[in-house]
């Protein structure tokens with residue numbers, strides 16, 4: 418008998434995967450049965466990755482498995498949620514056991530790390546594409562949203578920005594960088610770290626939050642639109658890695674951080690009155706949030722500044738055009 422859907426699930430997606438007490442019935446029936454903790458709300462996010470669109474042939478299968486979970490967990494993190502379950506829809510052109518081995522390893526590693534159980538899904542034949550739905554919990558009313566920023570709130574980002582964009586540019590030979598820098602930034606493109614713990618720590622502290630998937634400028638604008646506010650950003654405060662600043666000139670590095678996507682850091686706002694609590698709660702956080710600016714009352718106006726003046730780097734020949 419041919420290797421079918423049940424063999425595939427049994428071989429790659431069953432043994433040595435995390436198991437949780439709140440899963441009454443997982444993979445194997447028509448649907449899963451799940452217990453949501455009392456006084457919690459369910460937070461759900463879905464993301465699709467299509468071969469040739471979101472990743473290319475040279476992307477290792479393990480990285481695809483990691484990333485398709487990571488991008489969903491990053492959305493949960495931006496809501497302040499604690500991850501619990503994942504479901505997976507897998508469309509495969511053929512039964513490729515090497516690829517499935519790598520893919521399932523990558524997915525299982527990140528699920529194990531966040532104690533996230535695979536609770537079901539679907540497999541079909543067709544052009545390579547993956548859809549993951551992630552489910553998580555927050556205490557009732559505690560979710561972080563995009564619509565709570567107020568004038569005067571401080572704007573923060575976690576980690577550093579622009580590395581994944583630099584990796585992609587180097588891969589596509591739009592920029593030349595050293596092998597050691599390339600290895601560092603490629604790791605960030607392939608294996609992003611969703612800021613799950615930080616997101617949970619920001620409940621009751623942040624007034625709004627979003628994860629940076631499309632670039633700081635694009636994603637911060639979602640907060641500005643939802644909250645009906647503006648922002649001032651000091652471009653020299655944006656956290657940049659040594660791999661980025663060591664590979665391109667200063668304004669280009671800022672442009673990568675502002676405009677290229679795939680960083681999966683969090684951008685969030687903290688009211689002045691919560692700043693002391695924030696500094697105490699977050700001071701030793703590994704994702705080291707950096708304050709980059711402040712929310713203003715000028716609706717949907719995003720002002721990029723250097724020394725209080727409008728920063729012109731985006732329009733220069735080394736700036737924004739680089740990304741168009």
Ligand SMILES: [Mg+2]
Nearest residue numbers: 492495628630
């Ligand atoms: Mg998002």
